[in-house]
Amino acid sequence: MSDIKLSTDETDRIVSKIKTYFRDELDQDIGGFEAEFLIDFFAKEIGPHFYNQGLADANRVFTEKAEDIGYLIQEMEKPTF
Template sequence: MTEFRLSREETDRIVDKIKTYFNDELDQDIGGFEAEFLIEFFAKAIGAHFYNQGLADARALFAEKAEEVGYLVEELEKPTL
């Protein structure tokens, strides 16, 4: 699995969301540095779960589409004598 990476812009947007959440919901101020540590912590702690779920979703979609293709190929079969 590749290491988790965010662009600077993505990190800045998430940091803003974390800071807003802490302020609005928890009535606490949090700095950008602390918010970046939270992003890194959650990425390491639960990132693999979401990555694996994405793979499972992709696998299920692929299986569904492969089954559809199988039916389409069956429709192309010619009758035999």
């Protein structure tokens, strides 16, 4: 897995959400610099868990669709007798 890269716009939006969360839920102010450190921390420490879950979800969907295709192919078989 490569490092998570966010655009400047994405980072700015996430920083804003973190600052709002800290203010509204924790009654604390947090600066943009600190919020960016939190983003980096979460991306590094928690990001792989979400990434792996995404892969597992994609694999499940792929397996289900491949099974459906297998049934469709079987339905196309011609009788041999």
